Amino acid sequence: QSVLTQPPSVSGAPGQRVIISCTASSSNIGAGSGVQWYQQFPGTAPKLLIYASNNRPSGVPDRFSASKSGTSASLAITGLQAEDEAFYYCQSYDSTLSGPVLFGGGTKLTVL
Amino acid sequence: QVQLVQSGAEVKKPGASVKVSCKASGYAFPAFDIHWVRQASGQGLEWMGSLTPDRDNTAYSQKFQDRVTISSDISIDTAYMELSSLTFEDTAVYYCARGTYYFSYWGQGTLVTVSS
Numbered sequence: 001q002s003v004l005t006q007p008p009s010v011s012g013a014p015g016q017r018v019i020i021s022c023t024a025s026s027s028n029i030g031a032g033s034g035v036q037w038y039q040q041f042p043g044t045a046p047k048l049l050i051y052a053s054n055n056r057p058s059g060v061p062d063r064f065s066a067s068k069s070g071t072s073a074s075l076a077i078t079g080l081q082a083e084d085e086a087f088y089y090c091q092s093y094d095s096t097l098s099g100p101v102l103f104g105g106g107t108k109l110t111v112l
Numbered sequence: 113q114v115q116l117v118q119s120g121a122e123v124k125k126p127g128a129s130v131k132v133s134c135k136a137s138g139y140a141f142p143a144f145d146i147h148w149v150r151q152a153s154g155q156g157l158e159w160m161g162s163l164t165p166d167r168d169n170t171a172y173s174q175k176f177q178d179r180v181t182i183s184s185d186i187s188i189d190t191a192y193m194e195l196s197s198l199t200f201e202d203t204a205v206y207y208c209a210r211g212t213y214y215f216s217y218w219g220q221g222t223l224v225t226v227s228s
Contacts, residue, residue: 047218051213089157091157091215093213101147103149
């Protein structure tokens with residue numbers, strides 16, 4: 001059972017803004033651990049979208065942004081495009097639990 | 113450019129072991145941790161463990177620590193993940209990924225099928 005909780009699905013129309021949440025126990029995100037976000041298309045490896053809570057790797061459009069507050073983090077996608085339809089995972093780390101690295105359960109984004 | 117190239121698909125019987133390799137190129141292999149993450153069909157990402165190649169330090173998920181061994185051969189810039197006592201529930205795609213707190217580079221994935 002994941003200790004990073006994401007909604008199973010979200011949806012939005014092209015051009016809209018969607019937010020995907022990631023809620024954690026206080027021992028990981030709340031303890032100052034950074035949060036990462038990955039995008040994954042079926043049959044392919046995950047791609048890093050956001051690292052250290054709100055930083056984009058080179059090449060990731062600025063339509064993708066993220067924030068963290070307390071024990072929650074969120075990924076925002078503005079100007080939604082059809083090609084954004086994918087699975088999104090949050091990830092953090094906590095050396096006190098069953099393993100240092102934690103993944104959320106994943107959220108399927110559907111572009112209507 | 114940084115690349116992680118994994119070994120090919122495997123089919124194993126229950127109770128057997130599997131060893132998946134991850135060949136790194138384009139960077140100094142000892143300088144970055146290698147992690148292993150698996151994903152069963154239609155399921156999410158599951159962290160299994162990690163290795164710091166230049167110190168041979170490993171960390172394992174409690175779920176797998178009795179069955180998984182992560183190792184490396186720095187002379188050939190390759191990391192390995194061996195999972196023993198396979199069950200049908202171990203059927204999944206296994207990924208290697210580079211990083212410490214986040215994973216900028218991923219292998220292409222290796223499908224391991226456990227079938228009798």
